[in-house]
Amino acid sequence: MGLTARIRTRDGWAVGHAVVTLTDASGAQVLRAEADPEGAVHDSTALAPGAYTVIVTAVGHAPAAASALVTASGRAEVGTVTLARQGGTELPPPGRWTVDPAHSTVGAVARHLGISSVRGRFTGFAATVDIAEGDVGRSRMEAVIRADSIDTGNEARDAHLRSADFLDVAAHPEITYRSTGLTAAGPDRWTVHGELALRGIVRPVDLDLALLGSGDDPWGGTRVAFRATAELRREDFAMHYNQVLQAGIAAIGTTLRVELDIQAVRGDAVPSV
Known part of the structure; x- marks a missing residue:
């Protein structure tokens, strides 16, 4: 159950401080999780089947949105979400x-x-x-x-x-x-x-x-x-x-x-x- 995702820059570096928010079809927030130092998100919150929107934010980066489909298992596998640094050029990891x-x-x-x-x-x-x-x-x-x-x-x-x-x-x-x-x-x-x-x-x-x-x-x-x-x-x-x-x-x-x-x-x- 829950949501998994990886947050990366365009150069492939992990964004360890990213925050992932999941909203349902009505726009209500149903989940909020923070990426670990390797940019990975693993949240075990039970989710009802259906379509959701994933919004990823991080200081110094432009927000990104992606779609997620929760199956009957209650799990959403978002995959890799890429964030662009505000200003354009990607930076090395901190x-x-x-x-x-x-x-x-x-x-x-x-x-x-x-x-x-x-x-x-x-x-x-x-x-x-x-x-x-x-x-x-x-x-x-x-x-x-x-x-x-x-x-x-x-x-x-x-x-x-x-x-x-x-x-x-x-x-x-x-x-x-x-x-x-x-x-x-x-x-x-x-x-x-x-x-x-x-x-x-x-x-x-x-x-x-x-x-x-x-x-x-x-x-x-x-x-x-x-x-x-x-x-x-x-x-x-x-x-x-x-x-x-x-x-x-x-x-x-x-x-x-x-x-x-x-x-x-x-x-x-x-x-x-």
């Missing part, structure tokens, strides 16, 4: 995601001599993303970067960047970022609000974040990919060093563009592959 350093890049770009760019990256970092259930705006991200892991492909330049003129790694070995909020900026884009601690100075920094996709990987895990960018002013973090050329052009630009290409694995551990 929970902890751990950034995979082997398949991620934390980079920065600076203007050089006013005519070209110098690119660098940090090779030592760790980060986690906690995707909130229901209200994605409550999601959080934390990252710790080893300041001395800067690599621009030039040893002399890297040594200078590690000095007190720039990163001052002896006094401030870690760069940290902690998000404080998230607002939608499009169907698959968000603005991450957070605080960056660099050289012992904490400043608010927003990231422009784009969701690239998610799915299973060859090692039995589930992955999600993001790309994020931000602009930093060096003077905000007391990096005032510069060399002015004869033409009045600064050797190094006053701003840095941060570029993040991130893969994260569902859970607390990353496979060693």
Whole structure:
């Protein structure tokens, strides 16, 4: 007896917070049940044979309706009900995601001599993303970067960047970022609000974040990919060093563009592959 159903997103993820309501031909509610963490609904309420309407709702998703026929056994098997996320793009399932350093890049770009760019990256970092259930705006991200892991492909330049003129790694070995909020900026884009601690100075920094996709990987895990960018002013973090050329052009630009290409694995551990 009762009702069974599975609630999924378009990408096949379970919607564990969904609420299923069953109404009869007159529109009266005869059953209300909540999906379990796997998106499954199993309710043993005795139902009279006949036609019913199933309405499925979940925070952050558009409502969906389906028809259900209760047989003489008093059972209705609805099957899979698919919910579309409000805003269009499906999100990865909620929970902890751990950034995979082997398949991620934390980079920065600076203007050089006013005519070209110098690119660098940090090779030592760790980060986690906690995707909130229901209200994605409550999601959080934390990252710790080893300041001395800067690599621009030039040893002399890297040594200078590690000095007190720039990163001052002896006094401030870690760069940290902690998000404080998230607002939608499009169907698959968000603005991450957070605080960056660099050289012992904490400043608010927003990231422009784009969701690239998610799915299973060859090692039995589930992955999600993001790309994020931000602009930093060096003077905000007391990096005032510069060399002015004869033409009045600064050797190094006053701003840095941060570029993040991130893969994260569902859970607390990353496979060693």
